[in-house]
Amino acid sequence: MARAQSNRRIAVMTIIGWTIGILMFFPIFWTAVAAFKTESDAYTLPQNFLTTPWTLENFAIVQERSDYVRYVVNTTLIVVLSTALALALAVPAAWSLAFTPVEKPTSRLSGRAWLAIMLGASGACFIVLYVNGWKVSNFFVGFGLLMLVVIPATIWVWTRNTPGTLLWMLSTKMMPPAGALIPIYLIFNRNGLVFADWGIVDLREFNLMDSLWGMVLLMTLLNLPIFIWMLFSYFKEIPVAILEAARMDGASLWNELFRVLMPMALPGIVSTCLLNIILTWNEAFWSLNLTNKNAAPLSFFISEYSSPEGQFWAKLSAASIMAITPILVIGWFSQRQLVRGLTFGAVK
Amino acid sequence: MPSVLVLSGWAFIPLALTFYFAFLSYNLQDPENTGWAGLSNFYYFFKDPFFVKDLINTIVLVVGVIVTTVVGGVFLALLLDQKFWGRGIVRLLVIAPFFIMPTVSSLVWKNLIMHPVFGLTAEIQRFFGEHQPFDWFGRAPLFSVGLIVAWQWLPYAALILLTALQSLDEEQKDAAQMDGANAVNYFWHIVLPHLARPITVVILIETIFILNVFAEIKVTSVGGFAGNLTYLVFSQLNDANDVGMAAAGGLVAVVLANIVSALLVRFVGKNLEA
Incomplete structure (x- = not known):
């Protein structure tokens, strides 16, 4: 009796579960179906996919028209x-x-004192800029003012304790x-903009706009925090004693890192890399803003299809x-490990 | 620690520069007009009718999507925690939308699903005898964008809540059943308290990401009607070429996000020490 009931329960759950699963997945499925239709069939009403001929021509045309491989x-x-x-x-x-x-924080000054220092530095910048009429034409003045604010902030970070960092x-x-x-855009786009005329070097030669290296740097910076967080949480699980033992046996720093630590944390490193790959692959904000031709990634390429003249x-x-x-x-392969990275380690 | 150095550069330099530009009158189309702008950038940014609308849009989008995804996520997580045939495959199907790039999902939803003539919803409406199918992006742009974003983030909530749910003690489950708790009581008194923490995490992290929704709005070209603050900053820079104004907007967005992230940092920090 109980068994029959639980079987019926499983059957009901199966139906509900599959219905919802298919509903969630449906847009992707629908896209896949449309991809194999001919262009005219994709517009034919009513839509159906059983009777229309299947074709691979779309894939070929996409490559031919817009050099898909480059993206x-x-x-x-x-x-x-x-x-x-x-x-x-x-x-x-x-x-x-x-x-x-x-x-403990290595600096004896309190957080409030640091805040005061930073505000003071910004205030000093403010006065200098005001006197100069809000024009920075000299590289050293601009750089110095920037550092006046950035250096105290950096020192503050350096002197935090580990959780603080x-x-x-x-x-x-x-x-x-x-x-x-705004600043990233202006830094990247140097043709005749603010960062071109700072005297000592002509930065126009190093235009980062729409360049692969600019995107690589930016993506690295974007994902570095998640990277460090995840690696930190994986390294935490390795007993310190093992590293100490290796050190006792005369392992150099290099060996300690690459022969002992990395192999032990390999699953963690791999899943961190996978998460990073997923995030970078799908990144859209910066690619839409900072690339348009040479360095454009796939997300940019797809967005081109939003133009009204080409449906x-x-x-x-x-x-x-x-x-x-x-x-x-x-x-799909890394879903388990993803949870950790996606919640900054708050849910394991 | 070179990483710290690099990250400090990343974190502070753009912010300092944004701050600088925000007080500058600096328009790429108007090179003659330069110099100190005082607070006028902020003044005009706040006075811009788009600001109030986009601020409201942002809030509606964030709140709407979060309510949908959390409620739906709890439901999905409970469902996927049950035993049924083919559960593994269903789980893969459910979490798939999260891995789709935003540009792809917005275009697919806009053109293949919600298009007023050729879309799937139009088809269904016609099947039920409606001759004028609903034009989603024309009539309800914000709702449409919200739907796409919710579709993308529902799997996220479900995945995380499911992971949390599976760490619930089997013994506790059995004990509750032994005591004769019915399903509703069991859910309210045992499951929900257990999920409280992960739900908080989901809400906070989603808030940060959904505040910055950009591609969905840009690609479906509804920025004029359903733009959020991020989009407004973008359009100040790209359409109006007004760097100072855009920087002022950026600062407003930073302040908004900081309120949320301060909460999250405190929350995760507590977690770190425990």
Whole structure:
């Protein structure tokens, strides 16, 4: 009796579960179907997919018309390079945070004192700029003023205890991109803008707008906090004693990091990289703003299809399917580990 | 620690520069007019009719999406926690939208699903005898954007709540059943308190991301009607070419986000020490 009931319960749950699963997945499925239709079938009413002939021509046309492969290469390059760069920066940072924690802030000044210093520095900048008529024509004056504010802030960060440093890193991730868009845009776009005429070097030669390296750097910076957080939480689980034993046996710092620590934390490192790959691959705000041709990644490429003069839905679908498939597979494989990174370690 | 140095550069320099530009009258189309602008950037930014509308849009978007995703996420997590056939596959189907890039999902929703002539919803409406299918993006742009964003973030809430749910003690479950708790009581007194913490995390993190929703609005070209603050900053820079104004807007957005992130930092910080 009880068994029959529980079987019926399972059957009901199966129906509900599958219904919702299919509903959630439906837009993706619909896209996939449209990708295999011919362009005229995609507009034919009523829509159906059983009787229309299936075709692969959309995929070929997408490549032919707009050199799809180039966007894939750009995206892959940005993703791989920024992940590698972030990894190189994050491993030492997470290592030192996890194994040599600083209990107390090393500076004796309180947070309020630092705040006062920073406000004072900004005030000083304000006065200098005001006297100068809000024009910075000299490289050294501009740089010096910037440093006047940035250096105290940096020292403040350096002297935090370990939890403080970690939280500060997290907080950088929370700054809305809208707040950083203007300076980043102007720094990237140097053709005749503010940062071109600072005297000693002609920065116009190093225009970062729409360049692969600019995007790589930016993506690295964007994801570095999450990277350090996740690595930190994985390193935490490795007993310090093992590292100490290695050190006793005469392992150099290099060996300690690469022969002992990294192999032990390999699953963690891999899942961190996967999360980073997913986030970078799907990033849209900065790619839409800072690239347009040479360095444009896939998300930019897809957005081109929003233009009203070209409503090629079957092609749009084909391009979309190609763009999301790799990341969907990676995401499905790493869903367990993702939870940790997506909540900054708050839920395991 | 080179990372700290790099990150400080990233965190402070743009902010300091934004601050600087915010007080400057600096328009790319008007190179003659430069110099000190005082607070006028802020004044005009606040006076801009788009500001109030976009601020309201932002709040509506954030609150609406969060309520939808949290309620739906709890429901989905409870469902996926049950035993049924093919649960693994259903879970994959449910979390899939989260991995779709925003530009793709907005275009797919706009053109294939919600299009007034060729879209799927139009089809369904016609099937039920409606001759004028509803034009989602024309008539209810904010709702449409919200729907897309909610579709993307529902899996996130579900995934995290599910993980939390699975850490609930089996023993506790059995004990509750032994005591004769019915399903509703069990849910209110055991499951929900257990989920309180992850729900808070979901709300805070989603707030940060949804405050910055940009691609969905840009790509579906409803920025004029359903733009949020991020979009307003973008359009000040790209359409009006007014750097000073955009910087002022950016600062407003930073202040808004800081209120939320201060809460999150405190919350995660507590967690870090425990």
